[in-house]
Amino acid sequence: MNIIDELKWRGLIYQVSDEGKVREYLSTPGRSLYCGFDPTASSLHIGHLVPLLALYRFQRAGHRPIALMGGGTALIGDPSGKDVERQLIARETIETSIESIKTQVRRIFGGEVRFVNNYDWIGRTTAIELLRDVGKYFTVNWMMQKESVKNRISRDEVGISFTEFSYMILQAYDFSVLAEQEGCMLQIGGSDQWGNITAGTELIRKKLGKEAIALTFPLITTADGKKFGKSEKGAIFLDPALTPVYEFYQYFMRTDDRDVIRFLRYFTFVSREEIEALEVTLAERPEQRVPQRRLAAEMTRLVHGEEELLKVEAATAALFGTGDLREVDPAMLRTVFNEAPSVSYPGLEGLPDLPQILVDLGLSKSKGQARKDLEQGGVYVNNCRIDLAWKPTAGDLLHGQALLVRKGKKNYGLVQVG
Template sequence: MANVYDVLQERGYIDQVTYEDELRDLLGNESVTFYVGFDATADSLTLGHFIQIMVMMHMQKAGHRPIALLGGGTTMVGDPSGRTDMRKMLTKEEIDNNASKFKEQFSRFLDFDNGKAIVENNANWLLKLNFLEFMREIGVHFSVNHMLTLESYKNRLEKGLTFFEFSYMLMQSYDFLQLYRNYNCRLQVGGSDQWSNILGGYDLIRKLEQDKVYAMTFKLLSTASGVKMGKTAKGAIWLDHKKTSPYEFYQYLRNTDDRDVEKFLALLTFLPIDEVKRLGSLKGSKINKAKEILAFEVTKMVHGEKEAIKAQDASRALFLGENKEGSIPFTEFDKSAFEKGIGILDLLTKVGLTKSNSEGRRLIKQNGISIDNAKIKDINRTIILEDFNDNKLMLRKGKKIYHQIRIK
């Protein structure tokens, strides 16, 4: 079996790593316990998180033990990395609910039988800390002068950085120390924006335990057009089918820019790398086959094969102009709602195709909104019962985003 470090490197995951040669040898010769932290800032993981989940799956398949660390404690502070303002404060109840949803989602991707993977929650130790004891044991090892040179903090200094947020690095570092002590965890992995935080824990263990541990980060992925992967005008692409339907999830990946196909196939699927390169090299209309494979493979992992097939069938039908229902997103209204009519701008926002009336006006003026393949020209258009065919009509935004309206 190939060394998992080489696999991760060949597929394009790795950004930075400490003691590269030593870590590669360690991963090739021992079963290593490692962890990834997930702050519970929402009630579902996103497609952006899926990169780290893929890393965990690759590592577990190679015989290593992942710890998915839920940030029940650190979420109460909020990571300032990459932020220009303070994160929204969540209640403990909201954080606990979000963490429970994360735990459920991890079970789809990792094998937790017989301790092959672990879910921990840093609330188990962070919420019990005594401030003075913590600062005497941990805070004494951190230099404020050094911390102020880090990008995660420098970006916030102009608008103001609270001591509350300044403590985040200490807590994340303490997480690594606790997992080292409790599980012999010797490696922390995360996104490249976590490099400073991860090094804090790596250095803390060296000072307190006189042992060597390791750090590895992965590139924060953006599309060729510069947009963060997994983000749309409507918001994040969620792994929860109630927040992002399997069809929408499939369509997001099916609409991947030609320039990103090979990269996303390598990072988001388990297809052999030779096949990834072959599909990524396709030109012209043939690249659409690679996009279908990408969308199908990822949707299958996240939502199951049945939903992936339904989403693929619906996507193909719409592409061919057949307007089959499949798993196309829909909203059901009571028939009485359209007796007096609903303005097109209001309808677009009600079903989530636009965020505001101004966005709807702009799209209509740009011929970007259709009903049953007929362009809407009038921003004051009212949708009434006579517009429905067999109690249904199809809204379309742009060329590829569909939403069906049903009445009962």
């Protein structure tokens, strides 16, 4: 299956300027193509994974992807999909974000990826050069027809500044520079970028007399109509300092049955045969959540690596299965129970009795209720059922410093000792 047929099967092609031209262009190995990334934050989020993984798919198919860092355009701000004007960001902040994003991209690509920064040419271009050499190829009438502009102009209370109105010219300029310098005649991106990308194909046609091509991917939504990539806490970032690996894994584990097969096609490199087999498994045994486990494992391995995946799987097995809590990485344990109630005591000798611990953790309303919970067998320490007679020893401490207390199936508390 060639790369275009695979993208179509995976449901990843939304718009294409000329499919025949795209197929012809990609029929020769080593073709250049690019996608731009906006470094207005220090991390990409999982909403960026469709175009990012598409670059990787093209690389695996024998082509030459280019990841363009918008060090110049981020100083302006893209109006696409935005209801209000973006806040301007200092160049130093943008450059720091670019280095962070490069690290995330290299991790996915295994270190082999070509980066360019559009500040390298936009930063050297004078206002006169931009107006004479680029701006003269665009009419305001044509620019006004683009959705990103129309949506803002139609709202009198917001409008659009000349700065953001000019953004599509700068992105078009990027495409023409890469066409001239890299022989890159294909730009890919999300469907919200169609207007900006086709502005580039127009500039290349008028200025260079060549035919460039555009391909976009669908914006991903969940079965209930929500935008993909958001949790109750906000965006799911690729940077583990912003979204811990366990939370990243669990986000995909919680994927709705109606979405999971589609997401396996969109976000993984799992073969068609395997995905179709997982679809059968989902229909026959949905309660086992086999496709969700595969999706979560594939995504965690891809973004964070095999070692982190093993840690998070060990934590998941210990908490929800038959695994041993002592094998869970200490940092992972703290992440998992970051929002669980916790109490600290100076040492084992300073521990109060069990009913008081349950009250201190907020797992029981009173010591009397705590005693009843213990007598009824509903309290566990480190996943082992305990009673009123239980006394902790140094050997019970996880990594020599903590006890995991659970009441019932889902109410956890962490006791820090020492």
